Amino acid sequence: MINVQLAFLTACLGDRSLDRIAHWAAGNGYDALEIAAWPGHSREHTANHLDVAHLDQRLVDETRALLALHGLGISAISYYDNNLHPDEAERHRVHEHLRACVRAAAELDVGCVGTFVGRDPGKTVSENQHIAARVLTPLTKYAAEHGVALAVENCPMPGWHPDGYPGNLAYSPELWDWMFELGFHLNYDPSHLVWLGIDPVTAISRYGDRIAHVQAKDTQVHHDRIDRYGVYGRATERVDPWDSGWWTYRVPGLGDIDWTRVVDALHVAGYSGAVAVEHEDPVWSGTEDRVLTGLRIARDTLRPMVRP
Structure with a gap:
């Protein structure tokens, strides 16, 4: 068992207010929230549970009071979007909103x-790295000046690439080493490592000191389907850009990850942040009741190993 907070990313309850989410979380065994803070015009999400673009002292005080009322912490303020978007105007909007998230985190004492x-899916990895050195380093410096870590989730984001190849250059340890040089930290999510063939426990043992946040999501591999699609997933049969055809994200406990080994490795590494469930399980989605059931399954899986 490790002494960290159990949280969940609020994006799975995008239609609920932060007040209702906090009330449910406190009554159902969670210690903290990873607060989704996408802008209202986002192409990715409508989950905006903290209006960072219009944050003032009143909103800071109200947010602090709400969480204190329910005895909850904030594991992170999160906005997962394409910081290397090929359209420079859109990239500028993404960066400005990310800076607003940083300022909000600093105001709320969230690290x-x-x-x-x-x-940029139209450019090679190497070309993207050259662009990143120029346009992303100012973001990490801005965060550091505010006492905040920019923690990158290691999700490949295949839906951002026209052929389902990685759309987020942070999916492997090779790229982690590079992004650390830019000043980023790691938001470790073992679910992505499973289908990439990377051992989640080995990754922790080698990079545990660079983990600023942990997301808990599981993956179920359908071994009978990989013989048809291969590791790159569906090609001509990919109607949904996010559907590889041979693996599925699940809530912790319903996939292939050995959470006892993962939590043990985090303990050995001295991790002291939060573990935040990211609910993207299609089986337990579709209605609010199903989403909440999925969050309860995740809680029941992780709570015996995680305590505040």
Whole structure:
């Protein structure tokens, strides 16, 4: 068992207010929230549970009071979008909103903002790296000046690439080493490592000191389907850009990850942040009741191993 807070990313309850989410979380065994803070015009999400673009002292005080009322903390303020978007105007909008998230985190004494590196899908990895050195380093410096870590989730984001290839250049340890040089930290999510063939426990043992935040999501591999699609997933049969055809994200406990080993590795590494459930399980989605059931399943899986 490790002494960290159990949280969940609020994006799975995008239609609920932060007040209602906090009330439910406190009554159902959660210690904290990873607060989704996408802008209202986002192409990715409508989940905006903290209006960072219009944050003032009143909103800061109201947010503090709400969480205190329910005995909850904030594990991170998160906005996962493409920081290397090929359209420079859109990239500027993404960066400005990310800076607003950083300022909000500083005002609320939250040490972490969750984000992506992203990618220009029309350019090679090397070309993207050259762009990143120029346009992303100012973001990490801005965060550091505010006492905030920009923690990048290691999600490949295949839906951002026209052929389902990685759309977020932070999916492997090779790229982690590079993004650390830019000043980013790691938002470790083992679910992505599973289908990439990377051992989640080995990744922790080698990079545990660079983990600023942990997301808990599981992956179910359908071994009978990989013989048809291969590791790159559906090609001509990919109607949904996010559907590989041979693996599915699940809530913790319903996939292939050995959470006892993962939590043990985090303990050995000395991790002291939060573990935040990211609910993207299609089986337990579709209605609010199903989403809440999924969050309860995740809680029941992780609570025996995680305590505040």
